[in-house]
Amino acid sequence: MTTENPGPKGDDTDDEAVPTYLWNYARNFDNIQLASDDLNRVMFDVLADVSMSLFEVSSRAKSIRSFQDKAKRTVKDDQTGVQRPKYSDPAAEIEDCVGARVILFTQSDVKDFVKQIRARFDIAREPHNPGDHNHDGYDSVHVVINGFADDAHAQRFKHLRDYLAGRRAEIQVRTVAGHAWAAYSHDVKYKATGNMYAALDDKSAKKRVDLLFFQAAGHREALDLAFDRINAIIKPATGVIAPVEPQSSAEVSDAEPDSVCVRPHESNTTEFELNADEFYAVLEEHYPEFDDDTHDEISAALGRIGALHLDGERFGFERIRSVDDLRTILDLCAEDSERVTSLMDYQSAPSRIRRFDDDMLALVKDRYLQTAARDHVRGPVFELRLRRLRGKRSIYRIDGPEDAPTTELTGAATLRALVNLVIERGELNSANIDAVVSDDPDEQFRGRYVVVETSHGSVNVNSNMNREWIDSCIRELIVRWRRLTDEEIDVTRGGDSIGT
Incomplete structure (x- = not known):
């Protein structure tokens, strides 16, 4: 079915008739974007609810151009052998028009997070990992949702609720190692422009690239296993929840x-x-x-x-x-x-x-x-x-200053404690770090920040940071500390000093 309306501005469709599904998608795109924003907030809400460490969370609404390209895909008909449209109703059948990606540090965290998603949403089908079928090294759990499991969450995230009333959304959950493999593989093999892999005339060269990616997948798996072993040492599990009988x-x-x-x-x-x-x-x-x-x-x-x-x-x-x-x-x-x-x-x-x-x-x-x-x-x-x-994520410690916290801390809590210590020895702007710490109350780091109160006033500290970024900022604040005072200070992670 088509419409005589010209295509959405910027879609390069000129005066050609545009399929109704594409026209409707373009007209509804603002609402789709709002649903994507809601999904992003839900992901952060889940992570905050269980205080789970994260590397990155992102969400997006599929662009009109991307939706159009995917809707045009064809598949070979099993009976006739002729190419036919893959989607009879693209708006309903394409499941990742609204999608989120959650990147965590360990496979155990991935499993825990997927468990949380299953508790909060109606799941369209069992979560799956395409890599298990393709055996190509890809490793990411895909969860397709089609509604909220309870009214309370549905009321909080109304744009996403309305979107899921007739459509589906996809959440991808993977480890940092799995994301590194997937991101580079996609960049090399599927980049739309400048794709040197596709331009290779030598089939043996392509095979060597494929083999190296397959070998890299083995290293990725080893890295995931090592991270999980570290996790098991520093973060003891409590075991599963299971009902027990009353005791005398x-x-x-x-x-x-x-x-x-x-x-x-x-x-x-x-x-x-x-x-x-x-x-x-x-x-x-x-x-x-x-x-x-x-x-x-x-x-x-x-x-x-x-x-x-x-x-x-x-x-x-x-x-x-x-x-x-x-x-x-x-x-x-x-x-x-x-x-x-x-x-x-x-x-x-x-x-x-x-x-x-x-x-x-x-x-x-x-x-x-x-x-x-x-x-x-x-x-x-x-x-x-x-x-x-039970202390599984607190492996940082600040030693030296008398007013430093005396307990072990998380990386984010250590960063905020150092911000406070540096400001107390200097001025309100002494701990300012671009994109991390600001004494400007209007600098709110896209809504992900924590206010740190000091005797000189308050500063905002970015709360959406990975461990490497946190550690680099800790080192910077230690340098500033030593410029301000002769007091000794040392910050350790898991017993090892990370100061400079």
């Missing part, structure tokens, strides 16, 4: 302090005096600086409290049944507050419920984890947060 009081008394003693979500409401208003009033009192929560989030957290079974010998009671019990628990949480903040490395201010959940995971660990075991979204999220709270 005798069994409970002999259990490990952090072991689980009740079936998940089996709330004992006997003498349970807390209601939602009282519960949240105490959280507002304890966490005055954090963001508000929705009624659903408050109710869900209250349900987890009702399902929680505590170690009576440790806390003096086995259930949180009253405001006094809740305050007692929060006072204990406060003793570990600085460590929790450091380990979670929040990229933006958390809500009160988010912080309460993290404090409870830090305090009673698997017992609180188990209260979310049957929640398909919270369960996997809590599992990853607990891994982080």
